[in-house]
Amino acid sequence: MIDLSNKRALVVGVANEHSIAWGVAKALHQAGAEVAMTYLNEKAKPYVQPLAESINAPIFLPLDVRNESEEEALFRHIAEKWGTLDIVIHSIAFAPAKDLHGRVIDTSLEGVELSIDISVHSFVRLLRQAEPLMKNGxxxxxxxFYGAEKVVEHYNMMGPIKAALEATSRELASELGPKGITVNTLSPGPMLTRAASGIGDFDDLLKQAIERSPMRRLATIEDVGAVAAFLASDLARNITGETIYIDAGYHIMG
Known part of the structure; x- marks a missing residue:
């Protein structure tokens, strides 16, 4: 059994009970970790607060990753309350609808910059703040998502964005490895989450994933949580820089 007792985690990206980030937060809590959670804004808070309370989250604060003051306040609170941090889970992505639903060749510079900022560089910023707190690795x-590697119909500009995220994760793994910090990317298959619902013809994508995957099913947020808990444990201390698929084998099919 995975044991995360005495470990402290920050989970960013829970929007509701269907969020992948929530599956991870639950798994970390069940394995014994203390879990800090954030919410995007006051509109999102009523959906996230009951979840945070259900796992006795000792830290529950707002975080819009484009708001530098909120980010600084969050990590200041973590430093004051805990002094250390062991686990960081980044599960956020965004693209403007106009750019997401159109051809990549027609995307706007502003849309790409915003998507990179929220979906990719926010991970860099979180780890920059977390690094001095990860005193013990x-x-x-x-x-x-698989669309970072292969063209997935209707995934459009998020393919290049996620490819950038995966490449960034490998660089971070190289830079932080000497400090005992592992950096990995989880790649779940299609799931019915709030974020995924913005992708065009998403119901068709779900159906195709079930039909094409060797297991003939979709992964769940609990499946992702189980892998995340393993990677956060000492059992996975030598696994870093990897993209790990949790998609019932969907990605191996031609």
């Missing part, structure tokens, strides 16, 4: 994880 730790685990950092982010979320991608």
């Amino acid at each position: 730790g685990s950092a994880q982010t979320m991608s």
Whole structure:
């Protein structure tokens, strides 16, 4: 059984009970970790607060990753309350609808910059703040999708964005490895989450994933949580820089 007792985690990206980040937060809590959670804004808070309370989250603060003051306040609070941090889970992505639903060749510079900022560089910023708190090493994880590697219909500009995230994760793994910090990317298959619902013809994508995957099913947020808990444990201390698929084998099919 995975034992995360005495470990402290920050989970960013929970929007509701269907969020992949929530599956991870639950798994970390069940394995014994203390879990800090954030919420995007006051509109999102009512959906996230009951979840935070259900796992006795000792830290629950707002975080819009484009708001530098909120980010600084979050890590200041973590430093004051805990003094250390062992696990960082980054599960956020965004693209403007106009750019996401159109051709990549027609995307705007502003849309790409915003998507990179929220979906990729926010991971860099979180780890920059977390690094001095990870005094005993730790685990950092982010979320991608198969569309980063192959063209997936209707995934459009998020393919290049997620490819950038995966490449960034490998660089971070190289830089932080000497400090005992692992950095990995989890790549779940299609899931019915709030974020995924913005992708065009998403129901068709779900159906195709079930039909094409060797296991003939979709992964769940609990499946992702189980892998995240393993990667956060000492059992996975030598696994870093990897993109790990949790998609019932969907990615191996031609």
